[in-house]
Each structure stands twice: as structure tokens, then as C-alpha cells.
Amino acid sequence: MADRESGVTKVDRADLNIAVITVCLNCEHEIERTIESVYQQEQENYEYIIQDGMSQDCTMEKIRKYEEKFAEKKISFIVNSQRDEGIYHAMNLAAGKCRAEYLLFLNAGDVLCHKKVFSILRAVSDKKKADIYYGDALMVDKSGTRLFKADMALISQRMPFSHQACFISRECFLKQMYDPRYNICADYDLILRLYEKKRVFEKMDTIVCRYDLDGASSCLYIEKRREHEQILKEHGLNTSNLRCGFHMVEAYIKKALDIILPQKILYRFRQFYMDKVKHYEVQKKMATESRYATTDTRNGVY
Numbered sequence: 001m002a003d004r005e006s007g008v009t010k011v012d013r014a015d016l017n018i019a020v021i022t023v024c025l026n027c028e029h030e031i032e033r034t035i036e037s038v039y040q041q042e043q044e045n046y047e048y049i050i051q052d053g054m055s056q057d058c059t060m061e062k063i064r065k066y067e068e069k070f071a072e073k074k075i076s077f078i079v080n081s082q083r084d085e086g087i088y089h090a091m092n093l094a095a096g097k098c099r100a101e102y103l104l105f106l107n108a109g110d111v112l113c114h115k116k117v118f119s120i121l122r123a124v125s126d127k128k129k130a131d132i133y134y135g136d137a138l139m140v141d142k143s144g145t146r147l148f149k150a151d152m153a154l155i156s157q158r159m160p161f162s163h164q165a166c167f168i169s170r171e172c173f174l175k176q177m178y179d180p181r182y183n184i185c186a187d188y189d190l191i192l193r194l195y196e197k198k199r200v201f202e203k204m205d206t207i208v209c210r211y212d213l214d215g216a217s218s219c220l221y222i223e224k225r226r227e228h229e230q231i232l233k234e235h236g237l238n239t240s241n242l243r244c245g246f247h248m249v250e251a252y253i254k255k256a257l258d259i260i261l262p263q264k265i266l267y268r269f270r271q272f273y274m275d276k277v278k279h280y281e282v283q284k285k286m287a288t289e290s291r292y293a294t295t296d297t298r299n300g301v302y
Contacts (some may be wrong), residue, residue: 016076017125018167019045019100022108023090025053030109031062032197037111039069041071045077045119049291052093053084088178088186095173102167104266105187110164112210113138120206123169131169132194137162138283141213143271146280155195156237158228161220163187165208173198184220185227192235219258225251 020038024031025064039046048070050063052238053289063079070077078097083091100123106112123132137148139162150161176193178186229244274280 016045016047016100017043018102018104019095019098019170020046020048020104020106021051021091021094021098022049022106023053023087023094024053024055024059024060024108025268026057027108028055028058028062031059032065032112034106034108034235035063035066038076038106039066040115041072041112041118042062042115043122044075045122046118047098047100049078049097050080051084051090052079052081055088059122081093086183088182089180092177092180095170095177098170101170103170103173104164104167105207106212107165107236110209113207113210117206117208120204124202124204128202129200131172131199132166132191132201133204133209134161134166134201135163135204135206136208137208138212139280140210141267141270143274145268145283146212146274147207149281152201152203155192159185159188159191160168162211163191163211166191168194172258179198182227182231184224187232188228189231189234192231196235209220219255219256221251221254222248 022031022034022038025174034048035048038046050058060079060081067077068081071206075097080094080097084093102125111168123135134150136150137145139148148162148165150165152160154160163289172194173190176190176197178188179189182189226248229247232238261269271299
């Protein structure tokens with residue numbers, strides 16, 4: 001039976017497998033599609049923690065609409081609103097409230113790609129035990145939808161998968177946690193630390209999530225690159241001056257183009273860059289995003 005307090009619906013379950021964490025701040029236009037994609041999951045042995053940073057818009061009103069829905073399904077729905085020191089600090093706070101075995105950090109505006117994501121994780125984890133399970137992701141902007149193909153071989157260069165597409169053992173996470181020194185790339189730093197600790201990574205053969213490339217940090221090219229280079233240096237990875245200089249120039253060019261180019265031309269440039277330079281796989285039809293997908297293309301929720 002649910003024990004309900006202010007903004008909290010707690011359900012005692014012995015089989016909690018997943019804790020979904022959504023951090024938000026003034027996300028009244030994005031939060032519902034994220035919550036809805038979690039609510040639609042077929043497997044219900046999960047808890048949902050929403051960590052709000054004292055939103056001043058209608059975000060909390062939108063969130064509270066779902067309290068009864070999750071209570072009816074006997075799913076823990078925990079909402080906490082407090083000031084934090086940044087997105088990764090908020091994620092750390094939320095993780096401390098979790099009881100489930102694995103954590104999934106799903107940002108406000110991101111959506112799970114289909115209704116069987118949690119079921120697939122359960123099936124994979126039943127067959128092979130791991131500390132981190134990860135899958136592919138879809139990246140979306142006005143120039144199109146592209147596949148972020150997970151590849152652990154690239155871990156010494158960049159984030160090998162989307163952080164929204166990985167499930168991290170709560171035990172492992174609480175021993176490491178996000179480093180609040182980083183405002184943009186703390187996820188990459190965490191994954192590197194887990195990798196260096198010889199934690200076990202296991203690939204899930206599915207597209208886990210869809211996220212928007214026009215997010216809050218999407219235009220912070222220079223700041224992101226500086227953090228990225230600092231993380232590589234701290235982990236003793238390739239930090240040659242030539243390579244670092246090239247990527248910093250690239251970041252400055254991106255920033256300048258964002259300022260100079262009209263939006264229509266800018267998105268055409270991004271399309272060329274993503275397709276021809278980065279070679280991301282274009283997803284031309286929503287129906288092909290996942291062989292497991294059940295799609296509602298009207299609002300982007302799966």
C-alpha cells in the first residue's frame with residue numbers, strides 16, 4: 001500500500017530493479033513527455049525520482065498530475081524540490097534517495113524510445129551480471145534524427161554512449177558519484193573512473209532513449225571542450241598539444257557559426273557536419289528507430 005506525503009508516493013517492493021532519475025528546472029514544456037515515456041514502460045518493478053531545482057514556472061504542477069497515476073500502478077513516485085549547486089549535484093542528491101539496483105538518469109525532455117526498455121534490461125541482466133548496462137540512443141535536432149551508436153572502443157577519446165542510455169549499479173555509483181567540479185562532462189569522467197576500476201560493462205541490443213541536441217549545454221562548445229580536455233588529462237589519456245589545439249579551434253568555429261549564420265543555414269551546416277564529418281547514421285523513419293518501438297509521433301513519446 002502506498003504511503004503518501006507531500007510530493008511523495010512510496011511503495012514498498014522487494015523486486016525494485018531500476019530507479020529512474022529526472023533532474024529538472026523550469027521545464028514545464030518538456031517534463032510531461034519524459035514522465036509519460038517512463039509511465040508507459042511495460043515492466044513496472046521500478047521507482048521514479050524527480051529532483052526539481054525549485055522551478056518557478058508550472059513544472060511542479062505538471063509533475064503532480066502523475067502522482068495518482070503512479071500510485072494506481074503501485075510504482076514509487078518521489079518528487080523533491082530543493083536548491084542545488086548544478087545538474088550533477090542534483091543527480092547525486094537524487095541517487096541518495098534510491099533503493100533500486102540500477103540507476104538511469106533521464107533528463108527533462110528526454111524520452112525512452114519504446115515500452116520494453118526495462119523489460120530488455122531485466123532479460124539481459126538475468127543472463128549476464130554487469131555493473132553498467134548500456135545501449136544506443138537517438139539524437140534529435142532540427143536537421144534530423146541520428147543514431148548514437150554505443151562503442152566502448154572509443155572510451156579513451158570521448159563518451160562511448162549517451163549517459164541517458166546507460167543503467168549504472170547503484171552500489172557502484174554511490175562509491176564514485178558525479179564530480180561537481182564539472183558542469184558539462186561529469187558523465188564522461190564518471191564512466192572513465194568506473195572503467196578504470198574494472199567495472200563490468202554490458203551492451204544491450206536496443207535503442208534506449210531519444211534526446212534533444214538543442215539542450216542547455218548544446219551551444220557551450222568551448223566550455224565543453226575545455227572540460228573534456230581536462231578530464232582526458234586527469235585520466236592520463238591522449239592530450240597532445242596538436243590534437244587539443246585542433247579541437248579547441250573546432251569549438252571556437254562552431255561557436256562563431258552559431259552567432260553568425262542564420263538559423264536555416266546553421267542547421268544545414270550541422271546536418272553536413274553530423275552526416276559527413278562525424279558519420280552518424282541518419283534515422284529517416286521513426287518506425288525504424290527500434291525493432292521494439294511502439295511509436296506516437298504526435299508528441300515524441302514512445
